[in-house]
Amino acid sequence: MATLVIGTGLVGSQIARILAEQGETPVLMDPAAQPEAIEEVVALDRVTMIKGDVLRPLDITKAILDHGITDIIHTAANPMLTLGAQQDPFAAIQLNIMGTVNVLEAAKVHKLRRVVVSSSSVLNHYMEGGEGRSAMMKEEAFARPSTFYSATKQTVESLGLNYARWCGVDFAAMRYGAVCGPWSGHGGGGPSNVFRGAVEKALSGQEAVVPSSDMEWVYSKDAGRGTVLALRAADLSSRVFNITMGCIVTPDEFAAALKKAIPNARLKLQKKEDVDVSMQTQRTQSDPELSKKVLGFEPEYGIDEAVADMVRWLQVREQARARA
DSSP states (O other): OOEEEEOOSTTHHHHHHHHHHTTOOOEEEETTOOHHHHHTTSOGGGSEEEEOOTTOHHHHHHHHHHHTOOEEEEOOOOTBHHHHHHHOHHHHHIIIIIHHHHHHHHHHHHTOSEEEEEEETHHHHSEEEOTTTTOTTSTTOSEEESSHHHHHHHHHHHHHHHHHHHHOOOEEEEEEOEEEOOOOSSOOBHHHHHHHHHHHHHHTTSEEEEOOSOBOEEEHHHHHHHHHHHHHOSOOSOOEEEESOSSOBOHHHHHHHHHHHSTTOEEEEOOGGGOOGGGOOOOSOOOOHHHHHHHOOOOSOOHHHHHHHHHHHHHHHHHHHHHO
16 A cells, blocks of 8 residues: 655645554655655655646656555645635636546546545535525525635535546545644645744744634644544545534633643734634534544544644754754
């Protein structure tokens, strides 16, 4: 079994670490990988890194043939996710949708064992409409995505499910909450950068900005673990899974986690007018039943554990840099 991990950022690097810890040498494909940032998560001698673009189908085929790939985990997405897609819809549509189609086509042609792709809990939160109350013959039978990013993720899930139904591609989609966690490179979505910025500033003695929205987070280590569980599952009786902390985190809870990990932290609440589209308040919690039942997934990191682990990671990183 050989796994191709497409996208080597916040979540992809954690997936690579877990696969390496399980004895595999995953193949990491990215058009512009950040080796220094990746190595802070997983040793580079435990992985195989190749240059390739998911928008170039032959790059995927070459990786499959050159490395005997049997499975693909596809985590590549447009820069800045929700916010980036609002700013450049065409690029997000191209990368998120056509990139995934290229992966699914490659899996079909080469008869791969399984494809696991990154979706998002934006599909649980960024929806509106549905006045038809699921009546199939009504124009507004279902709620529709309310941002470009959520629209691309709904399309990715729908296409994947149809490739599974009609083309025999064993497909799973992971609906991550707002991902936060160890990553020193560029990229990531608005929430992940807000989280990292708050912890970094609090740790350095600067005034940290606490997001003023209620958010459904997932720590990157849990996102990676849930994804690998989907990769390894013997039988996927379901194909779309919520992977989150299992709760909505309020601004007060975020602030308390920072104070617990960094007692002298100086905090201020984000101004309402500074909240961008990627940090809208999320009122309802994603249902964890299927990820627990089918994958055996339980989050290991709540907001307290996530902040504490991020603090430890930053401290170890700073010590390593000081010794260098």
